[in-house]
Amino acid sequence: MLAKGQTLVQYMEQLAPKHIAMEGDKIGLQLGSLQKDVQGVLVALDVNEDVVEEAISLRANLIVAHHAIIYRPLANLQSDTPMGKVYEKLIKNDIAVYISHTNLDVADGGMNDWMAEALGIESGAPLEDVHMDSLYKLVVFVPKDHHERVLEAMLGAGAGHIGNYSHCSFNLAGFGTFKPGEGTDPFIGTQGKLEKVEENRIETVVPQSLRSKVIQAMLKQHPYEEVAYDLYPMDLKGRTFGLGRVGKLKDPVTLGDFVGRVKEKLQVPMVRVVGDLSKPIRKAAVLGGSGGRYWKNAQLRGADVIVTGDVDYHTAQDAWMAGIAIIDPGHNAEKIMKSKVTAWLTEKLQENKYETKVYASSVNTEPFNFV
Structure with a gap:
């Protein structure tokens, strides 16, 4: 028996309830219908044409992604534009797209907990509360x-x-x-x-x-x-839900050693670092995505370093002068969600004896080359 799209969304919302998302975030069903049997689910960080082709090849008719495919109001649906081609291919192949973004970030056992666990941050508390249950x-x-x-x-x-x-x-x-x-x-x-x-x-x-x-x-x-x-x-x-996590490391390490851990655990080839590589790191913060503006929150909570993406030059200067280190692994480090969400949905489907398959996307959606 195949699971309905609505059933799969219920499983996702057990993990990341929609109401804990940040105000204005573009989440939920963005394209297609959930009122159908789902043969396969493809879990992706981003949705581009290669990801859609992957879904077609796997006969997956639902994509669960972290980043929205419709973020700003659409002026048109021209099929000769890059995103227009993506929308056209999704519609022609009857593939629905469901987004779980900041609700997945702040959820217990969600994005920021996965990243904190991977980096050895213990008993991670939020950097900033965004929702009270x-x-x-x-x-x-x-x-x-x-x-x-x-x-x-x-x-x-x-x-x-x-x-x-x-x-x-x-x-x-x-x-x-x-x-x-x-x-x-x-x-x-x-x-x-x-x-x-x-x-x-x-x-x-x-x-x-x-x-x-x-x-x-x-x-x-x-x-x-x-x-x-x-x-x-x-x-x-x-209880409250919040962005990011901050907590102690089991054993202090140098910033240089912690950089190596970030590269290994988040599977990134290169990072940008602010701070002295010999600096001891006892307490660390992490925030998936673009979290440069939260370095003050991390410092107020006693963190020696914050791991987050898309840090701009002036933010780095300010943090450097204030004495807190930054490790920027890029936005794509959030790809950790692919295997985690795949495991979550697979477990739920097996518990309820559904035959729907779940796949983690193998497409690299990192837009930057490191040379």
């Missing part, structure tokens, strides 16, 4: 005999976290009343007869990013045809 109180009424299985499903899906405590809930016994109407198929009771049933009220806390997942898990285990539940917004602050 809203909290909701979920209340559901469950027949007594199904209380434990419904509660376990909700908590297992991520409900019930308050600070450093997990599995938080409140449970109250009582009686529920209902009268099944015409056309119903009640789990308990008969049509037209008022029923009084022993039920338990379950209350727990759910973050916005897991709201759909928790509700689906609850509905799947609940025996009732029509489930009575309430969802209330709360004033309490939830």
